[in-house]
Amino acid sequence: MNSVLKxxxxxEALDTAxxxxxxxxxxxxxxxxxAALRKQGVLLGMRPVLNPSYESEHRVRAVIEIKIRTEGVxxxxxxxxxxxxxEQVESCYLMSGGYDLxxxxxxxxxxKVAGFVHERLARIDGVQGTSTHFFLRAYKKDGFIVNAExxxxxxxxxxx
Amino acid sequence: MDSSGRFVARHVAxxxxxxxxxxxxxxxxxxxxxxxxxxEPDFVTPYHIREAAISSLExxxxxxxxxxxxxxxxxxxxxxxxxxxxxxxDPETEILGTIGVSEALDILLRATLNPGDKVLxxxxxxxxYAPSVTLxxxxxxxxxxxxxxxxxxxxxxxxxxxxPGCKLLVLNFPTNPxxxxxxxxxxxxxxxxxIEKDLLVASDEIYSELTFEGDHVSIxxxxxxxxxxxxxHGFSKAFAMTGFRIGYACGPAAVIDGMLKVHQYGIMxxxxxxxxxxVEALRNGRDxxxxxxxxxxxxxxxxxRRFNELGLKCHLPRGAFYAFPDITSTGMDSMTFAQKLLExxxxxxxxxxxxxxxxxxxxxxxxxxxxxxxxxAGERIARFLDTIPRR
Numbered sequence: 160m161n162s163v164l165k166x167x168x169x170x171e172a173l174d175t176a177x178x179x180x181x182x183x184x185x186x187x188x189x190x191x192x193x194a195a196l197r198k199q200g201v202l203l204g205m206r207p208v209l210n211p212s213y214e215s216e217h218r219v220r221a222v223i224e225i226k227i228r229t230e231g232v233x234x235x236x237x238x239x240x241x242x243x244x245x246e247q248v249e250s251c252y253l254m255s256g257g258y259d260l261x262x263x264x265x266x267x268x269x270x271k272v273a274g275f276v277h278e279r280l281a282r283i284d285g286v287q288g289t290s291t292h293f294f295l296r297a298y299k300k301d302g303f304i305v306n307a308e309x310x311x312x313x314x315x316x317x318x319x
Numbered sequence: 320m321d322s323s324g325r326f327v328a329r330h331v332a333x334x335x336x337x338x339x340x341x342x343x344x345x346x347x348x349x350x351x352x353x354x355x356x357x358x359e360p361d362f363v364t365p366y367h368i369r370e371a372a373i374s375s376l377e378x379x380x381x382x383x384x385x386x387x388x389x390x391x392x393x394x395x396x397x398x399x400x401x402x403x404x405x406x407x408x409d410p411e412t413e414i415l416g417t418i419g420v421s422e423a424l425d426i427l428l429r430a431t432l433n434p435g436d437k438v439l440x441x442x443x444x445x446x447x448y449a450p451s452v453t454l455x456x457x458x459x460x461x462x463x464x465x466x467x468x469x470x471x472x473x474x475x476x477x478x479x480x481x482x483p484g485c486k487l488l489v490l491n492f493p494t495n496p497x498x499x500x501x502x503x504x505x506x507x508x509x510x511x512x513x514i515e516k517d518l519l520v521a522s523d524e525i526y527s528e529l530t531f532e533g534d535h536v537s538i539x540x541x542x543x544x545x546x547x548x549x550x551x552h553g554f555s556k557a558f559a560m561t562g563f564r565i566g567y568a569c570g571p572a573a574v575i576d577g578m579l580k581v582h583q584y585g586i587m588x589x590x591x592x593x594x595x596x597x598v599e600a601l602r603n604g605r606d607x608x609x610x611x612x613x614x615x616x617x618x619x620x621x622x623x624r625r626f627n628e629l630g631l632k633c634h635l636p637r638g639a640f641y642a643f644p645d646i647t648s649t650g651m652d653s654m655t656f657a658q659k660l661l662e663x664x665x666x667x668x669x670x671x672x673x674x675x676x677x678x679x680x681x682x683x684x685x686x687x688x689x690x691x692x693x694x695x696a697g698e699r700i701a702r703f704l705d706t707i708p709r710r
Contacts, residue, residue, distance in 0.1 A: 166690070169690075173690060173691060177691070180625075183624060314357070315357070316343065316352065316357065316667060317343040319358050319445065319495075
C-alpha cells in the first residue's frame with residue numbers, strides 16, 4: 160500500500176509536514192502524493208472523526224433501509240445514484256438481504272429526517288418502502304472507541 | 320523514626336536501586352511529558368488473546384494448575400519452540416511455565432548458583448541481570464558490548480572476560496536496550512567457548528520475534544548446546560501481553576527440575592487465565608504479531624533517522640523496540656543529558672547507565688509509541704540541542 164495512505168489510515172493525528180518528516184519525503188511530496196491519490200479516485204476525501212456526543216448536540220443521524228422496485232426505473236444504480244445525490248445522505252450502499260439500499264442520513268433534527276423520508280425518498284419512483292432507525296448512542300466510531308478514557312492509565316511512564 | 324533498615328540483609332541493603340525508578344518518579348509527576356521511556360509494547364493485547372482470558376474466567380477456570388503449567392500450555396510451547404527455534408522439548412519434563420521471563424531467570428539463577436559462583440553477561444543489558452545474580456550471593460561479570468559492533472557480543476571479549484569459577488553465561492538477543500543481535504557465526508563461536516569452558520547458558524529470547532534484520536537464531540539450536548542451554552521466552556513483547564505476566568523456560572530435565580523446586584515453593588504456578596491466553600497467542604497470534612512487528616520497524620526507521628539528523632549518532636537496532644543514540648557529542652554524561660532533557664523539554668529517555676556501565680554515553684529511547692509522540696519528541700530534542708554547544 161502507498162506509504163502516505165498507510166500512515167493516514169493508522170488514524171494518528173498528523174499533518175502533512177509531520178507525515179513528510181516521518182517518511183523522509185518533505186511536505187510538498189506528501190501533498191503531491193495525496194493529490195495523485197485523489198486523482199486516481201483512491202482517496203475520496205479526509206474528514207475529522209468527531210465524538211458523536213459533540214456532534215449530536217447539533218445533528219441527528221439515522222439509517223434508512225429502503226426496498227426498491229427496479230422494473231422500468233433504471234435498475235438499482237439509477238435509484239441509488241439519485242438517492243446519493245441528496246446532501247442529507249452521508250452514505251448509501253446496495254445490500255444483500257431483506258432490503259436493497261442502506262442509507263445513512265444526518266439532519267438538524269428528527270423532523271427534518273422525517274421530512275426527508277416522506278417528501279424526498281417516498282416520492283422517488285421505484286422506492287417501495289422505507290424503515291428508519293435513529294442512532295441513540297455511539298460506543299465506537301470509525302475505529303475509535305468513544306470515551307476511551309484512560310484505558311492504559313496505570314501504565315508507568317518509564318519502565319525497564 | 321523508621322529504624323527497620325537494620326533488619327534488611329546486607330546484600331540487599333547494598334544492592335543499588337534500579338536507575339529507572341528515580342527517573343520514573345520524576346516523569347510520573349510531570350504534565351505534558353513525552354515519554355520514550357516505556358519498555359513495553361504500546362499495543363493492547365490482540366483481542367482474540369484477551370478473549371481467551373475472558374472465556375477462561377467465564378468458564379470458571381480459576382484454579383491452580385500443575386506447577387509446570389497446564390498440559391495444553393506446555394504442549395503448545397513445545398510445538399511453537401520446535402517450529403520457530405528448532406530444539407524439541409518434552410512437555411512433561413523439559414518445559415516450565417513461569418511468571419514472565421523475569422521469574423524464569425530468577426529461579427534459574429537460584430536453582431543453579433552456589434555462593435561465590437560467577438556469571439557472565441553482556442552489557443548494556445536488562446536491569447535485573449546483575450542484581451538477580453547478586454541476590455544469589457554469586458558474582459556478576461559484565462562483558463562490554465560496543466556501538467561499533469552494533470552491540471553484538473564479541474566472542475573474543477567473552478573469552479577475555481572469562482575467569483575461573485564462571486558457571487553461567489546469560490545472553491539476551493535481541494538486546495534490551497541496544498537492539499543488538501547475534502548472527503549464526505557469532506553464536507557458533509560463543510557456543511564453542513561455552514562448551515570448552517563447560518558453561519550453562521541462559522538465553523533470554525523475549526524479543527526474538529521482533530527481529531528486523533536477518534533471521535533470529537537461538538543458541539539452543541546449535542550442536543551440543545541443547546543440553547547446556549536454558550531457553551527463556553515469554554509473551555510480553557511479541558504479543559503485547561506484559562500485564563499477563565506469563566513466560567516459560569525450556570531446557571534439559573535436571574535443570575528444569577531444579578527450577579521447578581524453587582518455582583513450586585515460591586510461586587506455585589502461573590495464573591491459569593494467563594496460561595490460557597498464552598495458548599491462544601501460540602496457536603493464532605502470528606498475524607497480530609507480524610502486524611505489530613511491521614509497525615515497530617517503520618517507527619524504528621523514523622526515530623533512528625531523526626536522531627542521526629539531529630547529530631545524535633544512532634546505530635540501526637536490529638531487533639527489539641529501542642533506539643540507543645550516542646549522546647557524547649553533547650559533552651554531557653547520560654544521566655545529565657536525560658535529566659536536562661526532561662527538565663527543559665519534558666522528554667523522557669532512560670540514561671544508558673541504567674543498563675550498566677557500558678551504557679555510559681548513550682540513552683535509551685523506546686519507539687514503541689505513536690508517530691505523533693516520536694515526532695514531538697524529535698522536535699523537542701532539536702530545541703534542546705539548540706541550547707547547548709556541540710562538540
